Amino acid sequence: MQLSLSTWQEVEHYLESRSGIIMPVGSTEQHGPGGLIGTDAICPEIVARRLGEETGVLVAPTLGIGVAQHHLGFSGSMCLRPSTLMSVVRDCVVSLARHGFDRFFFLNGHGGNIATIHAAIAEIHSEVSMRTRPVERSLRCTLSNWWDSAGVRSISKELYGADEGEHATCSEVSVTWFAFPDHIKKVNLSGRAPAWSGIHDSDDYRRRYPDGRIGSLPSLSTPDAGRRLVDASVKDLAGKLNRFLDEP
Ligand code: NI
Numbered sequence: 001m002q003l004s005l006s007t008w009q010e011v012e013h014y015l016e017s018r019s020g021i022i023m024p025v026g027s028t029e030q031h032g033p034g035g036l037i038g039t040d041a042i043c044p045e046i047v048a049r050r051l052g053e054e055t056g057v058l059v060a061p062t063l064g065i066g067v068a069q070h071h072l073g074f075s076g077s078m079c080l081r082p083s084t085l086m087s088v089v090r091d092c093v094v095s096l097a098r099h100g101f102d103r104f105f106f107l108n109g110h111g112g113n114i115a116t117i118h119a120a121i122a123e124i125h126s127e128v129s130m131r132t133r134p135v136e137r138s139l140r141c142t143l144s145n146w147w148d149s150a151g152v153r154s155i156s157k158e159l160y161g162a163d164e165g166e167h168a169t170c171s172e173v174s175v176t177w178f179a180f181p182d183h184i185k186k187v188n189l190s191g192r193a194p195a196w197s198g199i200h201d202s203d204d205y206r207r208r209y210p211d212g213r214i215g216s217l218p219s220l221s222t223p224d225a226g227r228r229l230v231d232a233s234v235k236d237l238a239g240k241l242n243r244f245l246d247e248p
Contacts, residue, residue, distance in 0.1 A: 001052060002059045011099070014058055019137075020103035020245045021096060022059045024048040025089075025117065027066035027110035030074035032168030032213035034187035036176050037076045040066065043172050044109035046179045047146040050234045051107070055241055060096070063088060066113040070199045073206035082116040089120035097139055104141040105241050109172075117143050142244050144237055147171065151232030159225055165216020166196045167209070171229055173218040178226025192217045 003011065003021070026041030036042065041064035052059035067085055071077035080088065093104055106117055121141040128138050146152070152171065160170040177184045193213035199205050 001056070002049065002061075004061045006058070011058070015100040018057070019101055020057050020105060020241075021101050022048045022052055022057055022241070023092070023104050023106045024059065024062040025066065025106055025108050025110075025113060026062055026064050027068045027113065028064055029066075029068040029071035029077040029079075029110075030212045031173065032193070032216070032218060033189065033211050034185045034218060035168040035173050035212075036180070036183060036185075038064070039168070039172050039176050040110040042109075042179055043175045044107045044146050046175065047230055047233045047237065048107045050230060051237055051241065054234055054238050057105070057241060057245070060092070063092070066110045067116050068110070068112055070112070070202050070205045071212075073202035074212055082119070085113065085116045086120040086123065089117060090124060093124055093139070093141060102137050102139045103245050104139075105244060106141060106143040107237070108143055108145045111145075114143070114145070140244075140247075144240055146233050146237070149233050149236035151236050152229055155225070155228050155232055160217075160220055162215075163192055163217040163220055165193060165214055165218075167214035167216065168193070168212060168218050169216050170218050170221045171225070173221040174223065174226035175229055176226070177221055177223040178230060181223055184223070187219065189213075189217060189219045 024044040026044050028037055030037060031039040041062050045062045048059045065078050065080050067082050068077055068079045072079055124141055156164050156171045164170050193216055194209055195215045197208055
């Protein structure tokens with residue numbers, strides 16, 4: 001069940017028996033010569049939808065722009081400052097909490113968002129702990145990355161080994177190819193991209209990683225691998241989500 005495809009009456013009915021919601025969050029940024037700019041939003045969105053179907057938990061619209069200042073040297077990349085994303089996360093949580101949602105399962109698709117979402121969650125939990133806003137039941141948020149799954153890691157290792165890389169990875173490109181087979185862009189890549197050596201700003205990124213990839217060879221991606229990766233992620237995250245929702 002997706003929030004954006006529901007009516008307000010359906011959401012009101014949902015809240016009579018449940019109070020959890022999956023919050024996909026991603027990024028809009030370059031993913032190398034063949035990778036879609038929406039990759040980091042598409043991956044958590046497709047996993048979140050499947051996770052919602054398997055568990056019956058409502059899925060919020062994807063927050064599709066994240067902390068990606070280091071990608072701004074490449075056309076089409078967009079970025080929120082960390083402080084902006086923290087405000088966006090807080091306002092979304094507070095809006096939904098007004099209606100009775102109190103368990104927020106953030107499902108992230110971008111490494112650059114992790115620190116900021118954790119900080120936003122710590123701010124929200126601080127408000128609860130410090131009693132700066134009245135709550136009937138404690139409001140809780142948690143963050144999982146779609147790739148943080150033993151199943152996903154094992155498939156990535158089996159299929160790609162060291163060619164997986166750190167950005168525009170074979171796995172994330174495979175998931176987008178599975179999700180959007182009509183938008184597969186095959187590019188002949190001469191080899192693995194330069195290995196991770198740190199990042200400062202966007203000019204520094206482009207100098208270190210000229211075509212946008214870090215350490216990856218995504219021409220090895222396949223839609224079938226994407227299907228397997230989504231299945232594995234949903235399987236592992238379903239357990240995590242149910243444990244979070246069942247916590248006392
Ligand atoms: Ni990515």
